[in-house]
Amino acid sequence: MTLIATRPGAGAARPYRFPQVVRRSAAGGQVVAAHLPGQNLAVALLLLDGGAGREPVGKEGLGGVLAKALEEGTAQRDATAYALAIEALGTELVAGLDWDSFQVSVQVPVDRLGAAVELLTEAVRTPKLDPADVRRVRDDEATALRMDWANPGPRADAVLRADLFGADNRWGRPLYGDPDSVAALDVDDVTVFHSEWFIRPGTLIVAGDLDRIDLDALAATVFTGAGGAAPDKGGPIEVPLSERRRIILVDRPGSVQSTLRLGHPSPHRAHPDHVPMTLAGTVLGGAFTSRLNHLIREVRGYTYGIRGDFASSRRFGRFAISSGVQTAVTAPALVEAVGEVSRTRLTGVTEDELAVARSWRAGQLSVELQSPRAIASALTTLVVHDLPDDYHARLREALLAATVEEVSAAAVAHLHPESLTLVVEGDSALIRDDLVAAGLGEVVDHAP
């Protein structure tokens, strides 16, 4: 035999280390940096408390329009000159948002970081926001969303979110808005949002070789002229569970797959069950060998992939499963997916499954946190959620220490199969009867 049959054991484990974190107050703002010795690339990111959660109801997509409008010229130069100046440094301006924050960043060879941060600051603090430009960017964004919404997924996501959180609330509407909400924005909405949230100092995140980076100089660039107090972050939002499970059918005629989005509300990020809940989600739908992917893909062959997880922001969270399954097997795939949620809640997780989940989540803290971009993202987690410098090391310990009892208890507490909303985006004419017959709950047709 030419193969070695015996599986080798692990060698001596190397100690885990997150890069050294440096925090300082400078020029009226806060800097949080990670030292990456020898790294040629550096990332600087300005973290502002101006996420989608700050958008007024009815103004969804405001942050996305502002993100694009920042590049339409500044007090110092027009849009073309700005693009040429920043791209000549080897970076584009990357602006984006989530529920809790607005983030603008650059990624450049370390010797160009100072110049890149100057241009970043120019766009964030002193954008021109010419009314004609803002209107054009708004129209382009509405068009871009229309393009995106022609794909399967965004409509199903929006229907699920509205059903979980209520369309009367900002957090019950899509993160980036929808084509209509963006088209309805006006110039004042954008300029007011900018003046309210983009002049406050925020936090400067830096990941790179700090021996070659002058943090004080970067801070002076970013914070000089900025002002205003850090805003109140708001407390967790109580979101009631649905009293009964139901299916919402979103028609997409001609679809060769059905897009599935199943979910219910779950706790916010600071909930004490965060770690066991994450691990329960990993066993159910996170790892490749998760219960959902194993059954629906590897045994049944219904899909290219299916995943489920708990996700959370500062004020709210949700459990969700997503997949695309062949049209003909939509109902059985749905029945089996709900079945796995129920089974996980009823019987908990096994030690064998949990061993994979905890090692994987813990190991990812070394394997996936390598690049300056990934490290910068990890630093934003510290800032947004008020976590200590050694958070990642502590998280690793907590993951590795979680027991079957704790994770199974989290499954009981935080999985609610009877309260799931099951959104199906597919060819209604082909799947509706099967969905009714499946008996999973009332089938409601989403009004287009």
Add this chain to the structure above:
Amino acid sequence: MPDSGYPWPIETTRLDNGLRVVVSEDRTAPAVAVNLWYDVGSRHEPEGQTGFAHLFEHLMFEGSVNVAKTEHMKLIQGSGGSLNATTNPDRTNYFETVPAEHLELALWLEADRMGGLVPALTQETLDNQRDVVKNERRQRYENVPYGDAWLRLLPLLYPPGHPYHHATIGSMADLNAADLATFQAFHSTFYAPNNAVLTVVGDTTAAEVFALADKYFGALPPRDDIPAAPDGRTVPAGGGPGVETVTTDVPAPRVYVAHRTHPFGTPGYDVTTVLATVLGSGRGSRLYQRLADGERIAQPDLVGAYGVDLAHGPAPLIATATARPGVSGDRLREGLTEVVDELATVPVTAAELDRAKALLSTMWWRQMSTVDGRADTLGRYATQFGDPARAGERLPAWLAVTAEQIAEQAAELLGAADRATLTYLPEETS
């Protein structure tokens, strides 16, 4: 900045069975990347067997002599690792990044599926993964607007018989016809140690890796008659430019303009890479400035140009734009081709060139910023050019490209007679 694009050590060896082993030590993080390039891709597929190389890639995760079905995934993730595999026209790569103490496990797993896949391969596994791949095809190509653009561009660029004529995902008919014996033969034919490169980058030493490679792979038999893919270097002259217009369920007109350039790794393709960046990367690019900003006929987020890095034939250069509301497909196509045509007539300025090179430098160092990015790069250069150290030449070669070379290449290769044009138009709505 260093003079080389690869300022880390590289050590190589070749086992007696022909397996090439590449190691690049880096103690920065307690992780290692393990990467295998097999020199087999969809270019090796005969007619009637399209999609087989990729379907085979799926089967490599379904168990081998000493590894149960899906256990590969479980063991790697259960060690804290990330893993995946990809197939393209040129090659198939398999890779995992694990905490350094699990290096030996990763090598054992890779050896087991290199040397022991066939006895574990069952009809049930094949049928299951055939269904998974068909769902992958539906999800990525059939169920999304414009999803089949790549499937349509390839036959416009490469004639029947050329190894790049068909797409890696294959056809549903061929996938349905796939039988077990063909896959057993596929493994025996191509998954031999002398058809692969094993690369390890990260928290280890060359001596350790060489010893482990010999221990786990050293006894696997080589194969001396691995068939070559059809020669793709010369493309027979076709019947003029390829043009296709598709009227279907898409939200706006979109145009792709594509050309055959040079094989990846040649000086000519270095020019293509810089040219594509000047043309279509970033807001300062010609396409953005002219079509999204200037004339405002294209949607700003959906305009761009890129080369597809294929090494065994003239690689494609693709430029694309999607119409703003009210702009016709004809108008968009005229605008797009005009900007491409001007690469030959309007000289690239020093500022345009510097911008492109700065963006490419950052792109290169981003790829080099992780052990897995470095491992895949070294595996590519060892497989395709016989020497992993040649990876260090790529960035300097890009930085040496001149405006004159770009104009010359545009005049030589980007003419209307050599152009493939694919236009999507929305269906008329009543």
